[in-house]
Every structure is written in C-alpha cells, then in structure tokens.
Amino acid sequence: MGEQWGFYFDTNKCMGCSACAIACKNRHGAEAGGVDWRRVERVSSGEFPDYNEQNVSLSCMHCADAPCEKVCPTNAIEKRESDGIVTIDRDKCIGCKYCGWACPYGAPQYGDEGLMQKCNLCLDKGPGSGADAPSKNDQEDPLEPACVDECVGDALHAGPISELMDLASQAAADRYANDQTSVIVEPPNNDATAENASNSIITPFNAGD
Numbered sequence: 001m002g003e004q005w006g007f008y009f010d011t012n013k014c015m016g017c018s019a020c021a022i023a024c025k026n027r028h029g030a031e032a033g034g035v036d037w038r039r040v041e042r043v044s045s046g047e048f049p050d051y052n053e054q055n056v057s058l059s060c061m062h063c064a065d066a067p068c069e070k071v072c073p074t075n076a077i078e079k080r081e082s083d084g085i086v087t088i089d090r091d092k093c094i095g096c097k098y099c100g101w102a103c104p105y106g107a108p109q110y111g112d113e114g115l116m117q118k119c120n121l122c123l124d125k126g127p128g129s130g131a132d133a134p135s136k137n138d139q140e141d142p143l144e145p146a147c148v149d150e151c152v153g154d155a156l157h158a159g160p161i162s163e164l165m166d167l168a169s170q171a172a173a174d175r176y177a178n179d180q181t182s183v184i185v186e187p188p189n190n191d192a193t194a195e196n197a198s199n200s201i202i203t204p205f206n207a208g209d
C-alpha cells in the first residue's frame, strides 16, 4: 500500500472554537445544521475536584481495517491502496446506512440526497466523495484539508503518517501504534485525569443513527 495519510490532533491546542468544522462545511457545500464531516465534541471525565474536560475535533478516522467497508453491500466504500484514505463512492451508495451503524465514530452522515457521505481528507473541494481522485502521494501539491487550513489553534495537521510522526510526542506515537485509526492524538500534558478524558477520544462512542 502507498503511504497512509491521516490527521494529527493536539488536545492541548484545541480551543473548541469549531472553526475546523465550519471550514469543512464551507469547502464541501454542507448547510448549517446539515451533515457534519467534522465536528467538535466536549469530552469529560472524573468527578469534582478531579474533573476534567477536553475539546476533541473528530472526523472519519480512515481506519486500518475499516468496519464501514466490510458491511457495505454495494462495495461503495474503499480503503484506497494508494494513500489509505477511506472514500464512499456516491455512484454506488444506495443509502442503506449500514456504514453509519458499523462506524464506531459516527463518521458517515446521511445527506439530503439519501446517500452517505463523510470526510475524504479533502481529496477534492466539492461535495463529492473524492473516490476517483489521484493518490495524495502522487500529487505534487496535495490540497491541504480545510479544517487544517482554518484551525485557529494549530491543533490539526494532515499528511503522510511518517511526517505527522515528527510532530508527535512519545505518548502520542505509542497510542498510535496500538490503535486502528489513521489519526495521531496528542494526549493532554501532565494530568492523569485529563489523560483519562483524552483516552475516550479514540474510544468508540457513537454507532450512528
């Protein structure tokens, strides 16, 4: 497989402003209140006085062994060999929602047109799936995802995993090595309670609707 592309997210820098989610909607033509290819959640853990909250910016995790791909009855979902990005081909999707139920993160979204859609790491700028776009690895100047472009706190980055690893702490790298996603998550600094909150960032919590 070509080199895996993914995201790097630093919990310590995210301010919860949702600029990433709004930028994503703007780029891909989604209306306010409509589908969310990216969303910002507030994750809490512990009890007073050891209570902690973290902002978490979430999109498709471009999983290594994608559960959504396995359940799709029309083979509309593909974990691309060329760059590891998971796409939903809307010409093949029949809107059965199986992928939404299978995804632990609630990433595939049911759109007005009756088809599923989700983050494609900005393979293109439009509302489409990007399924036919050339590999990010083969593009001379790959499009920077809108969420990364507009992140006010510099909390989000995207690229080949080997490059993202240059940003990662040992703790983030260790977590990634034991994970099945293509998102490197930087845990909170120096706080065990916050660390617990952050752990739920990559813990499946939403099976879609």
Ligand code: SF4
Binding pocket: 059, 060, 061, 062, 063, 066, 067, 068, 069, 086, 102, 103, 104, 105, 106, 107, 108, 118
């Ligand atoms: S996060 Fe969900 S939609 Fe994305 S690859 Fe994993 S299972 Fe599929």
Ligand code: SF4
Binding pocket: 023, 024, 025, 027, 028, 037, 038, 059, 118, 119, 120, 121, 122, 145, 146, 147, 148
């Ligand atoms: S990478 Fe692109 S599609 Fe994915 S959340 Fe960011 S802006 Fe949206």
